[in-house]
Amino acid sequence: MTSFFEQNVFSCLQFVEWSAAEQPAPSADCLYVCDVEHYKVTAATLAQKTSTQRPHRDVYGACVASAEAAEKAAPWARLLYLPMEVCRQSDVLEAAVKTKLPLVVERGVFLAPDDLQRLAEKLDGADFAFVECGSANGYSDRVLDPRSLYFMRTLTKYFGVSLSDLFGHNDTPYVHKAKWMIQTHFLEAFMTASQAFGSSFFVVKDTQIDVQSVLDWVNQNKNGKK
Amino acid sequence: MKPNEKTIPAQGVLWDGHIGKDVYLKRRPVRPLIMAGPCMFESWELGLTVATFLKDKCAQLGLPYVFKSSYDKANRTSKNSVRGPGAKQGLEWLHKLRDTLNVPILTDVHSPQEAREAAQVADIIQIPAFLFQQRELLAAAASTNKVVQVKKGQWATAEDMVTVARYLEQCGNPKITLVERGTCFGYNNLVVDYRNLVDMGKQGHAVIFDATHAVQLPGAGDGKSSGLRHMVAPLARAAVAVGVEGIFMEVHTAPEKALSDADTQLSLALAGEILESLARH
Numbered sequence: 001m002t003s004f005f006e007q008n009v010f011s012c013l014q015f016v017e018w019s020a021a022e023q024p025a026p027s028a029d030c031l032y033v034c035d036v037e038h039y040k041v042t043a044a045t046l047a048q049k050t051s052t053q054r055p056h057r058d059v060y061g062a063c064v065a066s067a068e069a070a071e072k073a074a075p076w077a078r079l080l081y082l083p084m085e086v087c088r089q090s091d092v093l094e095a096a097v098k099t100k101l102p103l104v105v106e107r108g109v110f111l112a113p114d115d116l117q118r119l120a121e122k123l124d125g126a127d128f129a130f131v132e133c134g135s136a137n138g139y140s141d142r143v144l145d146p147r148s149l150y151f152m153r154t155l156t157k158y159f160g161v162s163l164s165d166l167f168g169h170n171d172t173p174y175v176h177k178a179k180w181m182i183q184t185h186f187l188e189a190f191m192t193a194s195q196a197f198g199s200s201f202f203v204v205k206d207t208q209i210d211v212q213s214v215l216d217w218v219n220q221n222k223n224g225k226k
Numbered sequence: 227m228k229p230n231e232k233t234i235p236a237q238g239v240l241w242d243g244h245i246g247k248d249v250y251l252k253r254r255p256v257r258p259l260i261m262a263g264p265c266m267f268e269s270w271e272l273g274l275t276v277a278t279f280l281k282d283k284c285a286q287l288g289l290p291y292v293f294k295s296s297y298d299k300a301n302r303t304s305k306n307s308v309r310g311p312g313a314k315q316g317l318e319w320l321h322k323l324r325d326t327l328n329v330p331i332l333t334d335v336h337s338p339q340e341a342r343e344a345a346q347v348a349d350i351i352q353i354p355a356f357l358f359q360q361r362e363l364l365a366a367a368a369s370t371n372k373v374v375q376v377k378k379g380q381w382a383t384a385e386d387m388v389t390v391a392r393y394l395e396q397c398g399n400p401k402i403t404l405v406e407r408g409t410c411f412g413y414n415n416l417v418v419d420y421r422n423l424v425d426m427g428k429q430g431h432a433v434i435f436d437a438t439h440a441v442q443l444p445g446a447g448d449g450k451s452s453g454l455r456h457m458v459a460p461l462a463r464a465a466v467a468v469g470v471e472g473i474f475m476e477v478h479t480a481p482e483k484a485l486s487d488a489d490t491q492l493s494l495a496l497a498g499e500i501l502e503s504l505a506r507h
Contacts (some may be wrong), residue, residue, distance in 0.1 A: 066337055085356050088301040090309070091338060108356070112378045112413035115303060115445045122305045136381035136410040137470055176323075 002119065003127050004079065004102035005158035005200065011218040013061060013081070013160065015205040026216050033061040033203075034083050061104065067095035074099035084108040084133050084165075093122045103128040106162065109136040115149040120155045129158040131203055132194070133165035141181060142166055144190055149197040161194040163187060163214065164205035191217055229383035241400045241501045243432075245373055246330030246349030246470055249290045251403070251471055252433055259472035260284050261350070261434065262497065265295040265487040266310045270319050276477050277327055279494050280501075287505035292350060293323060294332040294474065301336075301356055304449045313343060323349045333373065338366030345370035355379050355407055355439075358390055377405040377436065378492055380416060380444075384425035391431045406465075406472060407436035414446035418461055423468045424477050434472040435465035437500075438490045455481075455491035459500045466507045473504060 011029040018034050025032050062073035063081040070080055070092065080099060084106035086092045096103050103126050107116060116130065130152045134142025142165055152159040167187060187209065191202065195218075202218070204211050243251040251259050262280050267273050277293045284291035297316020299309050310316060316333070324331045324347065332350035333343040341351055342362065351367045353360075355377035367374045374394055378387050387404045394402050404426040408416030416426040418440050427433040437458045462473050478484045481491040492500065 066362065068337065068339070085359065088303070088307060088356060090302065091300055091336065110356075110410050110444070112445050114413075118304050118445075118449060124305075135413070139381075139383045139409075 001127065003158060005127070005129050010201050011208040012211055012214055013201060013203045014211050015063065015164075017201075025131070026212055029218075030211060030215060031061055031078070033063050064096065065092065067091045070095040070099055074101060079100060079104055082106060084111075084131075087111060087119055088205060090122060093119075094220055097123060097126045100126075102126075104131055105129070106131040106133050107148060107152075109142055109165070113145065113151040116148070116151045116155055128156060129160060130156055130201065131160045131162050132199075133162045144193060146193070149194070149199065153198050158200045159198075160201040160203055161190065161199045162205065163190055163202040163209055164203065166190050168206055170207060187214075188217070192220075195221060228242050243404075244336045247324075247328055249292060249330050251373075253432070253471065254469050255471060257287070257289050258466055258470060259290045259292065259434075260501065260504075261294045261472055261474040262477050263332075264478050264484070265296065265438075265491055266299055266308070266485050267295040267316050267319055268310070268485055270322070273319055273323055274326070275479055276494070277323055277329060280477060280497065281327055281329055283498050283501050287501055289501060289505055292330045292332050293320075293327070294352075294476070295320070296334050298336070298340075299469045301354065301488070303445050303451060305452065310485075313340065317343065317347050320386040333451070335367065338362050341366040341370060345372050349373060349494060350375050352405075353377065355405075358382065358387070361393065364390065364394055364422050365397050368394045368399035371399060371401075373401040373403060374399055375403040375405060375434065377407050377439075378409075378422065378426070380408060380410045384428075384480070387422075388429050388431070391429065392488050394473070403432045403472065405436050406440065407475070408440035408442065409427060414443050416440060416442055416444065418465075420464065420468055423465060423470055427469075432471040433472045434474050435462065435470045436474040437462040437465070438474070438476045438487070438492065442487070442490055447489065451487065451489070453487070455490055455492070455496075458490070458492060458496075459503060462500060463503060463507060466504055 010031045013031050013033050016032045060077055062074050062077035062080040063080050064070045065083055065086050079102040080096050081104045087108045105128055132148055135145050137143045202214055264272055264276050279292050297310045320331050330349035333344050333348045334352040334354050335344050350373040352375040357363055358376050376390055391402045406422045409419050411417040423433050441454045441457040443452040446477045476491045477497040478491040481493055484491050
């Protein structure tokens with residue numbers, strides 16, 4: 001079976017609000033991801049989109065955090081995106097696998113890289129890609145661990161790295177994150193390290209990171225060459 | 227047990243601490259509330275034996291008691307691990323146990339539908355740590371009007387938990403308890419940050435210390451979690467010294483044979499010793 005991720009090469013998965021997702025993505029290799037539950041997308045809305053705006057199916061990925069949301073999104077979404085909080089929830093994973101859609105699954109920041117094997121077993125039969133969100137390094141900080149990328153590479157051909165999770169969280173009122181950590185220069189370090197290890201795509205979830213810059217960087221650094 | 231004179235303030239809304247039956251949660255108690263029982267409701271006999279022992283022991287020591295058990299372990303490390311009796315059988319047993327022993331019941335839920343079902347039986351609806359920010363689940367739990375207990379994610383800050391508590395209040399439910407259950411300390415390891423016990427209660431919310439999950443070594447047992455059982459007693463005593471409202475712990479008649487968390491559940495004898503030391507505190 002040919003993987004969806006082989007046939008459809010995306011440099012970036014960008015999280016957007018439902019209304020923004022009605023607009024075309026900035027580039028053909030950028031796929032929009034919409035959070036079904038957060039934006040209260042109703043089953044009726046989805047049904048309408050499926051019947052009257054079928055082309056939208058080619059545009060959206062759906063972020064789902066429950067079995068119910070996975071079932072609801074399946075008729076219209078091009079892929080399902082499972083956030084790191086649910087990476088051990090067997091019911092959610094089973095429901096996602098059952099849709100037969102390609103799955104993008106985040107590694108929990110609490111999950112040891114070795115446990116990715118157990119996660120892959122739960123995804124048995126699915127066409128899936130992992131996403132690295134970093135490992136919890138105290139509060140409000142996540143570090144990129146090449147050992148995790150190593151496991152991802154051995155367990156699936158396609159995996160991505162969430163730049164927002166590695167970079168973000170400068171707005172928490174509970175200040176544990178020193179200012180020196182929040183510098184845009186680090187984005188290039190994250191991208192270079194990820195690409196060197198074979199990462200296929202990046203994930204951007206917030207407006208702190210300019211998606212166009214990420215896409216430009218990828219185009220300039222194809223095949224790991226600057 | 228009568229309610230404390232001091233009610234529990236939560237963003238201007240008051241909760242008198244009533245949990246269920248005649249059990250109340252008190253602020254800054256001399257003796258903490260005990261939430262305890264088997265990790266998984268493996269059989270009716272196990273639940274009844276453990277609950278009877280704990281109820282009697284707590285009554286003898288003057289500790290308010292709530293029975294805890296799960297009927298579906300939905301986030302096991304391995305897909306091959308046993309999950310439990312399931313919702314139908316589990317809720318039936320919980321209901322029977324509540325009536326038989328006249329104790330309040332705590333159980334955990336993983337979906338909005340499960341929250342509504344469990345509320346038919348449980349006095350406390352518990353949100354697991356991994357799901358502590360799932361808003362649909364929180365809203366469903368809040369809407370049951372039962373006490374909502376939220377476990378702190380192992381990567382989350384105390385401030386994150388206060389935000390969750392405010393959200394539950396906005397959903398119209400001031401009956402909230404927040405649980406510390408350890409913080410990621412590298413891979414396969416947790417540490418207890420006692421600052422969280424203080425800061426999670428800053429806005430007036432009740433704080434519970436989960437003494438048996440906090441000593442877990444997640445995933446360190448080759449496809450399952452391991453743990454440091456000998457740390458349960460000292461960490462629980464320290465939490466009571468800090469001033470938590472309750473202690474949560476898992477107890478089994480034969481921990482070494484338990485179908486989940488075998489390395490951290492307490493035997494009846496050890497649970498009894500720990501309860502005695504907490505009551506003496």
